Amino acid sequence: MDYNAYSFICDMAWMSLLLIIAQIIRTLVKPFQKLYIPSSVIGGGMGLILGPQVLNVIPWSDQIGSYAYLFICIIFAGLYLGKKEETKLSTVLRNTGDTFCINMATEFICFGSALVFGWMILKVFFSDVFGEFSLLLPAGYCGGHGYASTIGTALNNLLGREDCVQIGQTFATLGLLTGLIGGIIFINxxxxxxxxxxxxxxDSLPEEYRTGIVPIEKQNSMGNETMNPMSIDPLAWHFALTFLAFIIGYTFYNWYKKYLPDIEVPVMCLAMIAGVILQKILNKTRFKDTVDKKVEGRIGSMFTDYLVGFGIASISLTVIQSYFVPILALCVLGTLWPIIMVLFVGRNLFHNYWFERSIFIFGWCTGVVAIGTTLLRICDPEMKSGTLDDYGTAYSVISIIEVFIVALTPQLAVSMGCPVVGAVELTIGIILLLICAHFFKTGRLVKRRNK
Incomplete structure (x- = not known):
């Protein structure tokens, strides 16, 4: 059957049903509660099993594999909408220097080690596998299903392949489970x-963290009504701004591709830049207070659940079968650095609460930030360590650097070679750790500021 508007709606409806069933399972089944498995992962797994590849119960369209990339573009389009304050790098370093340096170094080293050592493993033991395969490991581990689809799409376009997104989604799923299960083992x-x-x-977190159902006395507002519904629904206003940023980025992508067809800048990155520009324009007008950051956050979280669900449901079992051993080999490599980060780097470089801060990083560099937050809440239930606050401050700069990592790494890895690009990223990561050890572990920057 040809793909049409009904196909998209039906795919969304089927995934919605699976998310509802998954949430019911999460509410009732203790093992899922103890491991804090997200409903989107459970739903995506059911979608894979019930789809055409296994039981053929759900008639997915042939386009569900493309949804993850579209959704991450929408998520990044709204990432900076509602952000009114400008954060300078000097402010971030002064207030959260160790958090910025270690988190940023972790990401650079994840990418760099995969491109260097992962590439070497492939060349020595799996010579028939394309070298850029190694880049899909950190794409899935560090960035989750969103980055996996973004970098996978970029590699598909650059290499003329069709399987990179599915490989990346496989790494993302395995990384997420590694982060959850491995993190809980670490904490114990x-x-x-x-x-x-x-x-x-x-001890288990409060019941709402295990079951997902928030008691009425603990329920919070999802955000403010910044527009009068007599004019436009507030949620429609936020959706409109988000999709406006997306279409600006997408239109620019199609325009520059006419003149620079060999250059691949992901739509995700362009949409985020469009969102930044759009917010700066709004800040100069009477509409500056009409964008609520919490509402934009909820929109992003909503699309993330569907992104993960479709990402897992669209994993190609044929591709997994073809690359099963290389995937497992690289997963071992991808898990090694987060373990080293917790046991050695975090222990020696964080200025306080080293384990709480380190387990958060372990969670996001194997899964996503939500996994890191879950692990952090287990060992720091009242959030007294300040880990999330510091990360939130540092992320205002980290997110910008991440855009360049995601945009440039695939292009450079294909044109210059994985080992060269990996060596550069490894070097940057090591330099950041040395800066952290010299300035922030010793407190020199703090002392200088207080003089």
Whole structure:
């Protein structure tokens, strides 16, 4: 059957049903609660099993594999909408220097080690696998299903392939599960060793974190009504701005491709830049207070659930079968650096609460930030370590650098070679760790500021 508007709506409806069923399962089944498996992962897994590749119960369209990339573009289009304050790099370094340096170094080293050592593993043991395959490991591990689809799409376009997105989604799914299960194991070990600062035994989080159902007395507002519904619905206003940023980025992508067909800048990055410009324009007008950051955050979170669900449901079992051993080999490599980061880097470089700050990084550099937050809440239930606050401040700069990593790494890896690009990114990561050790671990910058 030809793909049409009904095909998209039906795909969304089927995934919505799976998310509802997944949430019911999460509410009732204890193992899923204890491992804090997101409903989107459960729903995506059901979508894969019930889809045409296995049981053929759900008639997915042949386009569900493209939804993850579209959704990450929409998410990034709204990433900076509602942000009114401008954060300078000097301010971030002064207030959260170790958080910025270690988190940024972790990402650079994840990409760099995969491009260098992952590429070497492929060349030595799996010579028939294309070298850029190694880039899909950090795309899935560090960036989750969104970055996996973005970098996978870029590699498909640059290499003329069709399987990079599916490979990236596989890495993202395995990384997410590694982050959850491995992180909980880590926490249990450190609790027994007395390395945690806020818990003496691993108790479950409050029931709403396990079941997903928030009691009425704890329910919070999703955001403010910034527009009068007599004029335009507030949610419609936020959706309109988000999609406006997306279409600006997408239109610019199609325009520059006419003149620079060999240059691949992901629509995700262009949409985010469009969102930044759009917000700056709004800040100069009477509409500056009409964008609520919490509402934009909820829109992004909503699309993230569908992104993960479709990302897992669209994984090609044929592709997994073809690359099963290389995928497992690189997953071992992808898990090694986060472990080193927790046991050695975080322990020695963070100025306080080293384990709580490190386990958060372990979660996001194997899965996504939500996984890191879940692990952090287990060992720091009241968020006394300040980890999330510091990361939120640092991320205002980290997110900009990430855009360049995602945009440039695939292009440079194809044109210059994975080892060269990986060596550069490894070097940047190591330099950031040295800066952290010299200035922030010793407190020199703080002392200088207080003089």
């Amino acid at each position: 070990i450190m609790v027994r060793k007395g390395e945690t600062h806020f818990i003496k035994k691993v």
